[in-house]
Amino acid sequence: MNFTSRLLKWYNENKRDLPWRESREPYKIWLSEIILQQTRIVQGLAYYHRFLDKFPDIQALADASEDDVLSLWQGLGYYSRARNLHYTAREIAERYGGKFPDNYKDLLELKGIGPYTAAALASIAFNKPHATIDGNVTRVLARYFGITDPVNETKIKNQISEAANELIDPQLPGMFNQAMMDLGATICKPGKPSCNICPLNNECVARVKGIEEIIPVKTSKVKQxxxxxxxxxxxxxxxxxxxxxxxxxxxxxxxxxxxxxxxxxxxxxxxxxxxxxxxxxxxxxxxxxxxxxxxxxxxxxxxxxxxxxxxxxxxxxxxxxxxxxxxxxxxxxxxxxxxxxxxxxxxxxxxxxxxxxxxxxx
DNA sequence: AATTCGGGGCA
DNA sequence: TGCCCAGAATT
Structure with missing residues (x-):
């Protein structure tokens, strides 16, 4: 079995049970992706339910005031996400007749939707083969290929993106993307990865070399x-x-x-x-x-x-x-x-x- | 390419 | 404390 089939087999047996996976409505996928940007699932979960409860569809969100949206977002941080969420809801309601564009390029034009979220929506909601590159995927592939260069540099980011887009299953792009992220979150963890139960452990370069705990390498130091x-x-x-x-x-x-x-x-x-x-x-x-x-x-x-x-x-x-x-x-x-x-x-x-x-x- | 935007959880 | 989290927008 190759990388992709081993990954998908593992995913089918071990995937996390997450509420937004019960639906393929673009609105719900989008909402979950915006909430989860730079946010742990345990923290975002309650907000997802709260938003869906108060704004069951994109029109309801578009009809709300920005104050109401920011109030519901209170405590989640990175409040531009909430402002852009609201802005884009109105944009889609008014300019797109309430329907999301169904391709990566057009999705990327929307406020608050960058390369990651456009790929997530395109693949999960519209079955288009675009790889999501988030912290999880970056870590998995950096280790798998034994990349010891800093992953926050543009050149390396592009390498990882290219690799992911070659590995992606064109038939099941949404499933592939979610499998990569689940693997990163539950097996290929930042601290001590559980390589012993990883479906890719035989061929993972970092694992074979015993350097999985020093990858990924990052250079940026935040000054406060x-x-x-x-x-x-x-x-x-x-x-x-x-x-x-x-x-x-x-x-x-x-x-x-x-x-x-x-x-x-x-x-x-x-x-x-x-x-x-x-x-x-x-x-x-x-x-x-x-x-x-x-x-x-x-x-x-x-x-x-x-x-x-x-x-x-x-x-x-x-x-x-x-x-x-x-x-x-x-x-x-x-x-x-x-x-x-x-x-x-x-x-x-x-x-x-x-x-x-x-x-x-x- | 570098900086800025929150807040929480965990070693 | 420092690091990380289903990143994006601005400088």
Whole structure:
């Protein structure tokens, strides 16, 4: 038996039972692929069900607001995926009559669909022979061929892609792709691969040479920067219910289009009055003689992202009753219930939970 | 070609 | 801590 038939035989006996494999609807395949970009299946699973439940078809997703989509995506990270998901749903609903293009080239034109996702859709939903190249496939083939060059270099990536597209079963391209990924995820794992039970162990160059644990080689080292965030929980009471002030993040930065508490970012840990009076909201409070100085600091979190280490400080600033001036732009007064429904960075969601009782007891 | 975009799980 | 995850878009 050759590579492909051994792989497919293994897959038929060992494949994982995953909900999106019960259907070949492009919408469901697409949704699962977007959710799973840079995301582990265990983490994405609940989101897949949640999205399908709330948006059972592409029209439902297209009809939703971006806020609703971002809210449902809360906690998954890489929020541009959610924005592009929503954008493309509308694109397909309006321009393509609700039907996905059925070929790799046209799929690639859609926002949020790159080489991997276009190949996944083309092969799984439309039975076209395009190999998916993800972290799993890269690892499997780098080991199988004993590639000791860095797999994150374009030249090597192209080699791996060519190899995968030669190995792919033109009759069962979707099955081949999923088999490669399953093998990478369950046998040919990053840490200690289970070579003893691998269907390809006889001919795997890395296995034969005993170098499976040093492949794949990668060169890129991520450099992190440190940032200091000061968030202000500003809240008042309008005689009927409590209100708090939100800010929408509209810049090209992390968490774009998510909601947070009014923020001042500083170059170092300290927060000076000088900086505070440059902030539209804080400046107004200070002018109105409302105490806002850091004695109200109530919480501190460190939060690690791929390229940033965040130090987040939170300040609790009670305001006089019925004091909720209008601010321009991205600021809005909302109830706790309304704030809960907005898509927020997980950092903010975690913090505000501390105040749930406070807000719910009026 | 290099950088940036989250968050969680695990050795 | 560092690495990885069914990557894509931007610089």
């Amino acid at each position: 920067r440190e940032r200091f965030f000061h968030f202000f929980l500003l809240h008042t009471h309008n005689g009927n219910e409590r209100l708090l002030l939100t800010e929408k993040r509209e810049q090209n930065d992390i968490w774009k289009n998510l909601y947070q508490l009014p923020l001042i970012e500083t170059p170092g840990v300290e927060l000076t009055k000088k900086v505070m009076i440059q902030h539209p909201v804080l400046d107004r409070l200070i002018s109105d003689n409302i105490p806002v100085i850091p004695e109200g600091r109530v919480q501190h979190y460190s939060h690690v992202l791929t390229h940033q280490r965040l130090q987040a400080f939170f300040y609790n600033i009670p305001l006089p009753s019925d004091y909720y001036p209008n601010f321009d732009g991205a600021y809005n007064w909302v109830t706790f219930g309304a704030f809960q429904k907005l898509g927020k960075p997980i950092l903010i969601a975690r913090f505000i939970e501390i105040f749930r009782d406070f807000f719910e007891n009026k």
